[in-house]
Amino acid sequence: MSTSTYLLVHGAWHGSWCWGRLGDELDGRGASWAALDLPSSTSGDPLVDLSADVRELRRFAEGRGPVVLVAHSYGGAVVAEAAPKITDLRGIVYLAALVPQLGQSASDVSRDYAPRSPLDETIRRDGGLLRLDPEPASRALYGDCDDATREWAISQVTPQTLASFRTPRTSENVAVTSTYVVCRRDQALLPEVQAHVAQRCDDIVEIDSDHSPFLSHPHELADLLESVRLRV
Numbered sequence: 023m024s025t026s027t028y029l030l031v032h033g034a035w036h037g038s039w040c041w042g043r044l045g046d047e048l049d050g051r052g053a054s055w056a057a058l059d060l061p062s063s064t065s066g067d068p069l070v071d072l073s074a075d076v077r078e079l080r081r082f083a084e085g086r087g088p089v090v091l092v093a094h095s096y097g098g099a100v101v102a103e104a105a106p107k108i109t110d111l112r113g114i115v116y117l118a119a120l121v122p123q124l125g126q127s128a129s130d131v132s133r134d135y136a137p138r139s140p141l142d143e144t145i146r147r148d149g150g151l152l153r154l155d156p157e158p159a160s161r162a163l164y165g166d167c168d169d170a171t172r173e174w175a176i177s178q179v180t181p182q183t184l185a186s187f188r189t190p191r192t193s194e195n196v197a198v199t200s201t202y203v204v205c206r207r208d209q210a211l212l213p214e215v216q217a218h219v220a221q222r223c224d225d226i227v228e229i230d231s232d233h234s235p236f237l238s239h240p241h242e243l244a245d246l247l248e249s250v251r252l253r254v
Contacts, residue, residue: 026088027089030057033096034063034152034186036180037060037063048247051244053244056086058078059078062075066181070185088110089111093119094119096128099191101119102193105195117235117236118203119202121202121222122191127190140162144162156176160172163176164234165232167232200223202222202227203243205232210233
């Protein structure tokens with residue numbers, strides 16, 4: 023079995039806190055994992071852009087040995103940009119993720135394929151920060167979760183910088199296997215958009231889930247990640 027460590031890269035408005043249930047599942051399987059906090063959603067500084075997140079991921083990955091990057095949502099843009107400079111990278115898993123092409127920003131990816139999602143309708147601009155309207159956002163992000171989990175999760179989210187979504191990708195693709203996980207009941211990044219983005223990856227798999235299977239379906243997501251790890 024591979025000894026690679028999963029490096030879990032969260033999406034916009036979130037932090038390392040969102041991976042706890044999945045982490046428990048991975049611990050039960052003896053899998054190594056680690057999760058970081060991206061500055062664009064934790065600093066509160068509207069000037070923080072994608073490059074700051076990339077630097078933090080590179081710093082976090084240093085010295086961890088062979089790694090598989092798992093990128094959720096906006097985290098896909100961070101991973102796509104950072105991947106060529108991650109030491110001993112063995113594979114990438116994009117989970118309902120935005121994967122810009124060279125010269126694109128995260129915002130460009132979602133605009134390319136229209137239509138707006140229920141989550142898009144909950145985003146409120148506050149200067150250089152993006153905030154979420156909590157109640158409808160919780161349904162769009164955590165639709166498969168119970169009420170208590172939805173309430174807890176939405177209480178944890180923090181403002182996301184607009185600059186992070188507008189920073190274009192400058193890096194080329196890296197020569198490792200990439201797998202895209204389409205979430206079939208997603209109301210944040212619509213499945214039809216994911217299906218288009220997924221064509222940029224080597225493999226495509228699906229999970230019958232909302233946008234946040236690490237909270238709503240952690241066991242099934244752990245199964246899927248383990249199957250991917252065995253192939254890299």
